[in-house]
Amino acid sequence: MNTDQPVDHTFYVDDSGIPSTGLALYTALGVPTGRAPEVLRAWRDLRNQWYREQGVPTDFELHATNFLSGRGRPGGRNPAKIERYRMVQTALDVIGAQTSLSIVTVYTEGPTHWGRAKRQAYGGLLRCLDRRLAEAEERAALVVDGDGSEHLYEEVHRQVDPQRIPSAAVEVPAHTSALIQMADVVAHSACQAIARQESRRFMWGWYSRHLPKAPAPERC
Template identity: 90%
Template sequence: MNTRQPVDHTFYVDESGIPSTGLALYTALGVPTGRAPEVLRAWRDLRDQWHREYGVPTDFELHATNFLSGRGRPGGLNPAKIERYRMAQAALDVIGAQPSLSIVTVYTEEPAHWGRAKRQAYEGLLRHLDRRLAEVGERAALVVDGDGSERLYEQVHRQVGPRCIPLPAAEVPAHISALIQMADVVAHSACQAIARQHSRRFMWSWYSRHLPKAPAPERC
């Protein structure tokens, strides 16, 4: 396959899970080539609104686990948890309202070995995306949160050999990618749709309520 050919989609990928229970999942946001600017405009509008209403700087990294737990002081401020919950739900609404975005979440559970679960979940994501792309005759690139040190992505890519995803995922730090941050908040809400931790009961319905067009997380 000629890897110099253009791709039709770029999937922005982030992980979530609960190591103590062996739950691991990956969420991918698919953006058709050329449509990223309109998605990012909607996201910037939301971030501008957060800055006006809550004082959260537009360049503050949204990391759902920390943000929803009340950690971090964006712009030196400390929004109340209820305000953080509202912001996260507004983020999901913006993501869910983008007609060009597609969402895929794949998960698995290995109670005795979370590292194995993480590998299996990423393998499941690659296979799911490759089947989906093959059905419509398209190709895609992957971008995943990372600093370039994670060998799992290249190893699993070689193992699976996805025909419609010619190259292993490129690792990009979340703090410089709004689309990775968007994938993060979706992955975090998907995690609670599956795990249903009692302490996160308020999040159980977020995935289905705010992302009504997204398929339910798929177990691999």
């Protein structure tokens, strides 16, 4: 396949999971070519609201695990946990309201080997995306959270060889990409939809409630 041809979507990818149980998952947010500005505008409006109401700087990196656990003092402020919960739920609502976005989450569980579970989950994501793209006769590019040092993405891409995703994922640090931060929020809520940890009972229904049009996480 000619890799110089334009792509129809860019999928922004982030991972989540629970190493102690072997749960590994990847979430991809698909943005049609040319539609990113409207998605980012809605996200920017939300971040401006957070700044006005909670003092959270618009450029503060939203990392769901840390934020929901109460770690970090964005802008010198320390929102109460209940406020943090509400903010992340609002973020999911904003993501769910973007009709141009598509959401795909794929997971696996390999309690004896966390690294192997991650590779399997990422391979499952590539296969799932490739099937969907083939049905639509479309092509896509991938952008994943990273600093360029993770070999997993290129290695698994070569193994799976997805015909509708001609190039391995480009690694981009999450703090520079609002869309990857959005994928992180979705991945974290998907993780608890699957794992249902008792300490995170309040999150069990977030994925289905705030992202009602998103398919349920798919096990590979």
